[in-house]
Amino acid sequence: MQTFAIANQKGGVGKTTTAVNLAAGLARSYKKVLLIDMDPQGNATTASAFDKNELPNSILEVLMNEVSIEDAIQKCESGKYDILPANGELTSAEVELLNELMREQRLKHALMRVDGDYDFVIIDCPPSLNMLTLNALVAADGVIIPVQCEFFALEGLSALVQTIKKVEQVANKYLHIEGIVMTMYDSRTTLTIDVSKQLTQHFGDIVYKTSIPRNIRLAEAPSHGLAIFDYDKDSKGAISYMGLAAEVIRRAKTNK
Numbered sequence: 001m002q003t004f005a006i007a008n009q010k011g012g013v014g015k016t017t018t019a020v021n022l023a024a025g026l027a028r029s030y031k032k033v034l035l036i037d038m039d040p041q042g043n044a045t046t047a048s049a050f051d052k053n054e055l056p057n058s059i060l061e062v063l064m065n066e067v068s069i070e071d072a073i074q075k076c077e078s079g080k081y082d083i084l085p086a087n088g089e090l091t092s093a094e095v096e097l098l099n100e101l102m103r104e105q106r107l108k109h110a111l112m113r114v115d116g117d118y119d120f121v122i123i124d125c126p127p128s129l130n131m132l133t134l135n136a137l138v139a140a141d142g143v144i145i146p147v148q149c150e151f152f153a154l155e156g157l158s159a160l161v162q163t164i165k166k167v168e169q170v171a172n173k174y175l176h177i178e179g180i181v182m183t184m185y186d187s188r189t190t191l192t193i194d195v196s197k198q199l200t201q202h203f204g205d206i207v208y209k210t211s212i213p214r215n216i217r218l219a220e221a222p223s224h225g226l227a228i229f230d231y232d233k234d235s236k237g238a239i240s241y242m243g244l245a246a247e248v249i250r251r252a253k254t255n256k
């Protein structure tokens with residue numbers, strides 16, 4: 001089982017879109033996948049066709065040790081992956097975990113119970129470096145960072161890289177940046193090309209060869225509760241996320 005956190009504290013860079021469609025892409029490649037919604041916005045939950053307000057159990061109860069992870073996991077019809085859903089109640093986790101022992105290890109310990117059930121676990125992180133993101137980083141083998149190719153794209157990256165290094169030193173010695181994926185890529189703009197050049201200069205081969213173009217179908221699919229492969233399998237968005245899934249599988253194999 002390989003666990004990847006999809007993280008970037010910058011908002012709206014394509015974390016959830018990447019988490020959902022990478023999970024679906026891996027599942028289409030015959031991998032067993034668990035998608036974890038670690039964001040109180042619950043966007044990955046909605047995109048997987050679940051009603052956020054009607055969840056019997058969610059990631060919150062798992063983090064609070066109130067239910068076992070197996071009892072909170074659901075099956076996503078369209079994406080063919082399992083999902084551990086979230087909703088707004090997850091905002092209380094920060095405060096509720098405050099006085100708990102080993103509060104940053106909760107997700108890691110929960111995942112140990114399903115080790116062996118999945119090939120890949122994909123964690124959709126919230127847009128901040130808080131206790132929820134920390135739980136994801138402690139539980140993960142690697143971090144996949146989506147970067148939107150725009151001005152300021154690189155600004156927050158050093159804070160994220162520092163956080164990953166700190167977690168590596170104190171809580172998870174195998175943690176590394178698994179890959180960087182460029183999202184909402186528009187090869188016609190010089191800004192996109194500049195940012196993409198800077199990323200490759202700085203991070204080299206860590207940057208995935210596959211970039212995700214700006215594609216309206218990717219933005220539409222979640223409101224139908226469908227993975228891009230069911231919504232429009234011939235769209236550029238679908239083709240690129242399938243390419244990313246293949247690259248993630250290849251890289252995960254070489255890292256083993």
Ligand SMILES: Nc1ncnc2c1ncn2[C@@H]1O[C@H](COP(=O)(O)OP(=O)(O)OP(=O)(O)O)[C@@H](O)[C@H]1O
Pocket residue numbers: 010011012013014015016017018039041043125126127183184185212213214215216218219220237
């Ligand atoms: N490749 C793309 N092409 C077009 N629209 C996209 C693409 N990727 C994401 N979007 C849209 O951009 C918005 C932000 O994307 P998304 O929700 O995936 O980002 P996020 O990083 O998860 O945001 P947050 O930080 O709020 O969690 C959404 O409306 C989404 O549909």
Ligand SMILES: [Mg+2]
Pocket residue numbers: 015016017039043124125
């Ligand atoms: Mg999101």
